[in-house]
Amino acid sequence: MNSFPFFRTAARNRWLAAAVVSLALTAQADNWTQWRGPLGNGVAPDVKLPTQLDAQAIAWAIDLPGRGLSSPIIVGERVFLSASSGVKQDRLHVLCFNLADGSLRWERQFWATGRTMTHEKIGGAAPTPTSDGERIYALYSSNDCVALDLDGNLVWFRGLGRDYPNASNSLGMSSSLVVAEGVLVAQVENDSESFTAGLDAKTGENRWKLDRPKKANWTSPSLLKGADGRSLVALQSAKGLAAVDVRTGAVVWNYGEGASTVPSTTVADGKLYVPSNGLTVLEPGGESPKQLWRSPQLRPGTSSPLVLGGKVFTLNDGGILSCGDAADGKRLWQLRLKGPFSSTPVAAGGFLYCVNEKGLLQVVDPSLTEGGVVSELELGQEVLGTPSVAGGSLFVRSDRKLWRIGRASAL
Amino acid sequence: MTSRSLPRLLAGLALLPFAHAEPLPESLREPVAAVRAVSAEGRGNVAAAAAWQKLAGTDAKHIPALLTAMDGANDYALNWLRSAIETIADRQRGALAESVAALERFLGDTGHSPRARRLAFELLTRADATKASALLPGFLNDPGNELRRAAVQQLADAAAAKAKAGDKAVAVGDFQKALAAAREADQIEGIAKQLTELGEKVDLQKTFGWVTRWKVIGPFDNTGGAGFNQAFAPEQGLEFSAETDGLKGKVSWRDFESKSDYGLVDFNQPFTSLKSVTGYAAAEFWSDSARPVEVRLGCKNGWKVWLNGKFLFGRDEYHRGVEIDQYRLAAQLQPGRNVILVKCLQNEQTEDWTKEWEFQLRVTDAQGTPIVSTK
Structure with missing residues (x-):
């Protein structure tokens, strides 16, 4: 759909430069299939990104037709992104870009069937899509959910806000999707008709539907493995955390000591780092998880925790990055970044990539004695969504642009 | 299939x-x-x-x-x-x-x-x-709102350009034409603001077509949100002249007329700022004919709406936000007298942003054209 002016201009201006670097970039192509990546923890362990960022590091930047907080997901050579447009944010977009040069491969649009009212900061495309490699699945604040194959062919459409008319949040819904064992998990938790659904990934039909606490919830589900190797999904809420069998919706275990409704649980090294009473670390096993430690000092803000190299990192809304020992929760150091922050940091090559609401991307070297910012890149637009990592690059989106950061010359 | x-x-x-x-x-x-x-x-x-x-x-x-x-x-x-x-x-x-x-x-x-x-x-x-x-x-007068919206915007933009060029008479005429055609709240408000800046008066209450004359009764209990599913006396039959048991003694219906540009029915005015309470508002709405309509509500409290005793919808979400036409409820008017009943619930929250105990309501066609009571 390059005939659209907003794509045509951007593509023409950057085609030549992108073509030059594309070979080097695509050689490192890999997948980033959901919010915080394939492991769901924000870490790209075997990827090296540039650490000294400047304007030259931007491989391409593409104008977008709609708003969104959702992260891009990357499957092979394709970058998928959701967006919403219109004064009521009721036009829902799924966009597919070529990873190499950012040119638009295809776009599909849908009309929202559920309520689209949100807080100004959230908008219609807050949840991040996911992919099982065959299809991509996109969910919106209106609770409309769409499955497309990688070429943009519609596989199914569900209007969960239409099916269950009190399932909405007037501030907006933001829980991202996860998919495992042929089941797509959509967490549709709110003050009224609150549930989480397991949808058949092939047909969109309900496999299961689980009543959940009647309380607004912006957290996202996290996948983990149960004792028998089956896939579990951790559903966080104000009441705590429930581990649910992805295939059946049965609750396997429950942690009931309360949790935040904004930052989400991170699963790393078989443990769950739960934004609960500060930060609480659980080790699953048996009928209830074992609490390993709890640290009020490591309480995250809007950003979710990140675990890297035996350390746990949390970021508050103002920009204080706290580093703790992942073994016992002891706080090791704090570093003041330039805030404020809504997005969650990601890690690659041992470095943290943190982008604040003003669009300032800050690269942190956590191996320094008390951490340190090694470079910054000003993107010049408000950024509220979490970056993605693939193809040796970092992908960041705003309401108006999608950037690929990671030119070959900067590596 | x-x-x-x-x-x-x-x-x-x-x-x-x-x-x-x-x-x-x-x-x-x-x-x-x-x-x-x-x-x-x-x-x-x-x-x-x-x-x-x-x-x-x-x-x-x-x-x-x-x-x-x-x-x-x-x-x-x-x-x-x-x-x-x-x-x-x-x-x-x-x-x-x-x-x-x-x-x-x-x-x-x-x-x-x-x-x-x-x-x-x-x-x-x-x-x-x-x-x-x-x-x-x-x-400009298309039955499809997406097409109509684009035409209204084009006309409003042209009027703004005329105003900027000093051609006030043409600008006012075009703005008024755009306002008459506009059906969506943001466009109505935007055009009204520009007309006001040009010295023209806009009756927002009339433009939106709010239902403004109500009878209200309360308070009833809503401790712990239990009032949402409790059918107090107004739900069991509307007797406007009768007293009934309220939260702290007998309560009776009283007249309430909204003077707000946005048709707000503010329960805090007659009942003072209470918490964990339920109020009701009822309005007569006269129609010349039987017709399908939309009852459009904006409310950040818990609420339920009935038309002629038929339950339309309800929602138990509190203080997450409000906007014009937040909820669009399909309904059917009968010829002659109709009665709209609204239940509006306040919860126990005490933050500054939870003071509101109010709603706004209008009756429109599917496109958002106001339908007003004929009496």
Whole structure:
């Protein structure tokens, strides 16, 4: 759909430069299939990104037709992104870009069937899509959910806000999707008709539907493995955390000591780092998880925790990055970044990539004695969504642009 | 879809009241029927997915027929059909140019689905942007809000340019024309603001058509949110002259008239700022005829709405936000006297942003044109 002016201009201006670097970039192509990546923890362990960022590091930047907080997901050579447009944010977009040069491969649009009212900061495309490699699945604040194959062919459409008319949040819904064992998990938790659904990934039909606490919830589900190797999904809420069998919706275990409704649980090294009473670390096993430690000092803000190299990192809304020992929760150091922050940091090559609401991307070297910012890149637009990592690059989106950061010359 | 329901759907397709229906090829009738049969909770998705492949693989010359097939389709099916048409249009980009005349004809027939016509306009824009742009002013009073909105904006922008150039008389005239055509709150407010800046008075209450004359009663209990499911006396029968047991003694109905530009019925005014309470408001609404309407509500408290004793909808969300026309409830007016009953609940929160215990309500047609009580 390059005939659209907003794509045509951007593509023409950057085609030549992108073509030059594309070979080097695509050689490192890999997948980033959901919010915080394939492991769901924000870490790209075997990827090296540039650490000294400047304007030259931007491989391409593409104008977008709609708003969104959702992260891009990357499957092979394709970058998928959701967006919403219109004064009521009721036009829902799924966009597919070529990873190499950012040119638009295809776009599909849908009309929202559920309520689209949100807080100004959230908008219609807050949840991040996911992919099982065959299809991509996109969910919106209106609770409309769409499955497309990688070429943009519609596989199914569900209007969960239409099916269950009190399932909405007037501030907006933001829980991202996860998919495992042929089941797509959509967490549709709110003050009224609150549930989480397991949808058949092939047909969109309900496999299961689980009543959940009647309380607004912006957290996202996290996948983990149960004792028998089956896939579990951790559903966080104000009441705590429930581990649910992805295939059946049965609750396997429950942690009931309360949790935040904004930052989400991170699963790393078989443990769950739960934004609960500060930060609480659980080790699953048996009928209830074992609490390993709890640290009020490591309480995250809007950003979710990140675990890297035996350390746990949390970021508050103002920009204080706290580093703790992942073994016992002891706080090791704090570093003041330039805030404020809504997005969650990601890690690659041992470095943290943190982008604040003003669009300032800050690269942190956590191996320094008390951490340190090694470079910054000003993107010049408000950024509220979490970056993605693939193809040796970092992908960041705003309401108006999608950037690929990671030119070959900067590596 | 069952084998028994398919023939009925096909027959139904043939009988759809298409004023200027583009002929649907025989080969597409069954796939179209399958896609139109999708319904809640993914019912029909499996058959629709197979049918969608056939539709998306068809030739671009059938796009007008597929647009016609959107007439009367439910919101799920509209999205299935839209994506099939988009897919065809992407695959055969050059062929759209050959459909310009058919797309124009389709757009000209306001009997078609508003969403299908909007999609036709987008396709026409891709095929011939100049021709599409030239059609825009003609949509000022269009029955489709997406097309109408674009025309209203074009006129309002032109009026703003006239105002900036110092041509006040033309600017005011065009703004007033745009205001009369506007149906969406943000456009109404934006145009009204510009008219006010030009020294013109705008009666926002009348423009939106709020229901402003109510009788209210309260407070009743809502401790722990339990009032939402408790049917207090007003739900059991409206006796406006009778006293009933309230939270702290006998309560009775009293008149309340909203003076707000936004028609707010503020329970804090008659009852003071209370917490964990329930109030009711009732209004007579007179109609010359039986007609379908939308009861449009804005409310950040818990609420329920009835029309003539029939429950329309309710929601137990508190203090997450409010906007004009936040909830659109399909309803049916009867000729003569109708009674709207609103239950509005306040919870126990004490933060500054939880003071409001209020709602706004208007009656409109499906497009948002205000319908006012005839008495």
